[in-house]
Amino acid sequence: MTNSVGIVTPQKIVFEDPIHLSSGYVLPHYELMVETYGTLNADKSNAILICHALSGHHHVAGKHAETDKAAGWWDNMVGPGKPIDTNKFFVMALNNLGGCHGSTGPSSINPETGAPYGSSFPVVLVRDWVETQARLADRLGIKQFAAIIGGSLGGMQALRWSITYPERVRHALVIASAPKLTAQNIAFNDVARQAIITDPEFHGGDFYLHGVVPKRGLRLARMLGHITYLSDDGMGEKFGRLLRSGEYKYGFDVEFEIESYLRYQGDKFSTIFDANTYLLMTKALDYFDPARHYGGSLAEAMRQAQAKFLVVSFTSDWRFAPSRSREIVKALLDADRTVSYAEIESQHGHDAFLMEDAPYMAVMRAYLNNIAAEIA
Amino acid sequence: MAQHNTLRPDLKHIADQIKPGSRVLDLGCADGELLAWLQANKAVRGIGVDVDVMSIVACVEKGLNVIQADMESGLQSFEDGSFDYVVLSLTIQAMHNIELILQEMLRVGKVGLVTFPNFGFWENRWQILIGRMPVSETIPYEWYNTPNIHFCTVKDFDKLLTKMGMKVDKQVVLHQGETVDFLPNLFGSLALVQFSACAK
Numbered sequence: 173m174t175n176s177v178g179i180v181t182p183q184k185i186v187f188e189d190p191i192h193l194s195s196g197y198v199l200p201h202y203e204l205m206v207e208t209y210g211t212l213n214a215d216k217s218n219a220i221l222i223c224h225a226l227s228g229h230h231h232v233a234g235k236h237a238e239t240d241k242a243a244g245w246w247d248n249m250v251g252p253g254k255p256i257d258t259n260k261f262f263v264m265a266l267n268n269l270g271g272c273h274g275s276t277g278p279s280s281i282n283p284e285t286g287a288p289y290g291s292s293f294p295v296v297l298v299r300d301w302v303e304t305q306a307r308l309a310d311r312l313g314i315k316q317f318a319a320i321i322g323g324s325l326g327g328m329q330a331l332r333w334s335i336t337y338p339e340r341v342r343h344a345l346v347i348a349s350a351p352k353l354t355a356q357n358i359a360f361n362d363v364a365r366q367a368i369i370t371d372p373e374f375h376g377g378d379f380y381l382h383g384v385v386p387k388r389g390l391r392l393a394r395m396l397g398h399i400t401y402l403s404d405d406g407m408g409e410k411f412g413r414l415l416r417s418g419e420y421k422y423g424f425d426v427e428f429e430i431e432s433y434l435r436y437q438g439d440k441f442s443t444i445f446d447a448n449t450y451l452l453m454t455k456a457l458d459y460f461d462p463a464r465h466y467g468g469s470l471a472e473a474m475r476q477a478q479a480k481f482l483v484v485s486f487t488s489d490w491r492f493a494p495s496r497s498r499e500i501v502k503a504l505l506d507a508d509r510t511v512s513y514a515e516i517e518s519q520h521g522h523d524a525f526l527m528e529d530a531p532y533m534a535v536m537r538a539y540l541n542n543i544a545a546e547i548a
Numbered sequence: 549m550a551q552h553n554t555l556r557p558d559l560k561h562i563a564d565q566i567k568p569g570s571r572v573l574d575l576g577c578a579d580g581e582l583l584a585w586l587q588a589n590k591a592v593r594g595i596g597v598d599v600d601v602m603s604i605v606a607c608v609e610k611g612l613n614v615i616q617a618d619m620e621s622g623l624q625s626f627e628d629g630s631f632d633y634v635v636l637s638l639t640i641q642a643m644h645n646i647e648l649i650l651q652e653m654l655r656v657g658k659v660g661l662v663t664f665p666n667f668g669f670w671e672n673r674w675q676i677l678i679g680r681m682p683v684s685e686t687i688p689y690e691w692y693n694t695p696n697i698h699f700c701t702v703k704d705f706d707k708l709l710t711k712m713g714m715k716v717d718k719q720v721v722l723h724q725g726e727t728v729d730f731l732p733n734l735f736g737s738l739a740l741v742q743f744s745a746c747a748k
Contacts, residue, residue: 538608
């Protein structure tokens with residue numbers, strides 16, 4: 173494997189201090205699943221935190237075993253010689269609290285009851301995640317991150333970091349993100365949630381006790397989500413009106429390739445993701461609105477920040493459109509903060525932030541090279 | 549005196565107009581040559597704007613702050629009066645909405661600095677006279693592949709500014725990097741105009 177971080181092993185880190193969540197709930201202790209790449213330098217100045225998006229986790233780069241079919245979700249961006257160069261940076265990523273990939277979440281056992289948390293797992297907000305991430309940084313002795321980077325919901329975490337812990341963020345890279353969701357965004361999220369909640373196997377979130385999984389709901393939620401992450405053009409180019417058998421069958425089975433693709437994606441997702449986590453993560457998206465605490469002024473919110481910013485958007489992303497990124501840029505300029513902005517031509521919709529597009533990679537590489545030079 | 553012998557000649561003349569420590573917005577900043585020089589030598593706080601992503605990459609490589617945007621629809625990202633100087637260098641002739649951009653320049657900044665190829669330059673006039681569209685050092689395109697759609701002469705530009713309630717504070721006309729004082733509209737191939745709003 174060239175340019176890969178190679179075989180990596182995630183690590184579970186236990187936190188015994190209770191955390192007071194925004195919802196008022198207190199979680200007495202929790203665990204975070206963490207993966208790191210590269211080496212932390214002597215003054216601990218070269219750490220980069222990568223925040224995950226909606227269905228994300230700690231496994232960003234490399235493989236867990238030689239036999240793994242696919243590498244981590246951002247393997248094209250993170251590795252030796254890649255834009256987020258692990259020869260220069262110590263990169264860390266985690267599965268957020270409430271997740272279903274090893275961190276404490278709804279499917280974890282509540283030590284007080286001996287049963288899975290299920291419906292009793294509290295709602296977590298972006299700021300709660302930032303709090304747990306800050307504690308994780310404390311554990312490793314990292315006072316300031318060279319950069320905090322995230323796409324989509326990950327970008328919101330980077331923004332929140334820069335507001336809550338200004339002195340702990342040198343650079344924030346906010347990619348394909350938004351300062352808050354639109355009504356349409358929230359509507360999509362709620363349709364996805366309703367698909368899950370109304371699945372007869374959901375059992376009010378306590379399906380674990382019934383030995384079942386609300387697969388149909390999760391599958392629908394993912395299919396809907398997937399449509400919104402792609403662009404019409406991108407989908408058209410990849411699938412068009414291609415038929416699997418070459419002719420119309422006049423029935424409701426899979427006929428068009430796009431149907432087949434979405435069902436495959438939905439099925440796959442429903443076997444690896446937790447329904448309650450999906451609800452929690454979409455709620456965190458809906459609630460995110462840092463301007464809310466600053467009289468509705470995003471500029472006022474961003475005035476708290478000390479970080480330098482790189483904001484990136486993609487032209488065909490209609491879920492988190494470039495205009496949403498421009499709101500962030502405008503707020504940063506109004507707040508007299510340092511910001512650069514790239515609007516990348518792409519057909520891949522919201523998912524473009526995970527793709528290997530040359531100008532996008534070049535912008536990231538150039539920006540991160542400067543950070544590396546700054547901290548050297 | 550700051551050294552700027554490495555700077556492109558027209559940019560060197562722009563750089564001369566800019567006071568140290570000021571805030572500069574460079575529209576159509578390309579690879580950021582001017583801003584990089586101004587930051588290094590005049591301690592300006594600068595932001596570049598360009599529509600081309602490769603220009604954004606080049607600017608980021610130089611450690612400049614740069615915003616990718618299409619200026620044809622204005623400068624909405626920027627608040628009124630947030631800059632001392634707004635520079636538009638060798639770009640105006642390729643823009644559709646010239647009046648809007650000039651207005652916007654003086655909305656977000658106190659002083660505008662524009663450079664453009666002077667269509668009144670004698671070589672251009674001569675080529676028209678012999679029946680051809682001008683191709684020259686400052687207009688290096690054929691009529692069918694030129695990005696330039698709005699040519700003007702030094703006189704035309706002055707007239708537009710006056711019409712818009714703006715005034716010329718300083719004008720430098722150049723040829724091959726040297727200032728032209730004698731019949732500038734005839735012997736200068738490149739014009740640099742510094743302008744501001746007329747007092748109301």
